Amino acid sequence: MGNKQSTQTRRQRTNYYGGMFLFDENEIDRVQIQHHFARESWNGNFSSPVKDVLRTDEATVLDVGCGAGTFLCEMAADFPKAHYFGVDLLPTCPNTLPHNVKFIQRDVLKGLPFADNTFDFVYVRFLVLDLPEFEWEKVIKECSRVLKPNGWIEMMEPRFGLTNKGPMSEKIVGAIQARARSRNVDPHIVDKLGGFLSSMKCLKPINSEMRVVPCGSWGGKKGQLGAMFLRDVIKKHLRFIDNILNIRQSDYENVLNIFSQEIEFYHSHFEFYRYFAQKY
């Protein structure tokens, strides 16, 4: 009963967000898939050299736009001495979290509710379709402010697009990109993240890594996860682009199946980036 009520409350409280980030059980499944896809793509949850500090009991970690808190909960199991904080615009985290994980509902664009120099590690991922281009520098500046000297910031985002596309995939990806641009969101923001990080004079050096992500079982386990990730992102966006694609809700499943067939046939893939830098 209690759980039902909290789910309902959560739905009511999140409906205001233009429908775009409506947080329901399907969305929670989606972020879990996203998390496993990310970890498998890189064979690990992060690239910054923070393992030693995370083994100490003074270590503090912040995840900005943490969603369901999947990253934080797994980190809390891997490095149980550290203290974890997640911030999200919406009440996205489960009510029950590990004792060393705290969730705070907050719009990062209004500033992070932490003092300067608080965290050893600040982590940001999968905000590519959420943040308008002109807000990224502000977010990075705020993350740098709350980072301790010698602390690390890490950002991980796909270059939202697809190489080797079939005709349906071309239409779908094009429509999502067009919708993003109409909201001042740059689906290729990864091309600018290195520049934004460099413009914070306190961060150095700026490291970057790239992985080509296969989409489809032709790419083995990583390809299967890549396909699940992209299919889920598309599924979430279909209701916003069905007018551009000239389809109805009853066509969604068919469109997704054509997409899945095309990525196998054309060996579709996309690029996935990590940027990480130290504050001095």
Ligand SMILES: C[S@@+](CC[C@H](N)C(=O)[O-])C[C@H]1O[C@@H](n2cnc3c(N)ncnc32)[C@H](O)[C@@H]1O
């Ligand atoms: C695609 S989800 C990614 C969630 C999480 N980073 C992950 O990897 O699973 C994007 C998240 O960013 C949050 N978000 C979007 N704009 C935000 C803002 N201005 N401040 C805080 N969180 C925001 C959304 O509510 C959503 O939970």
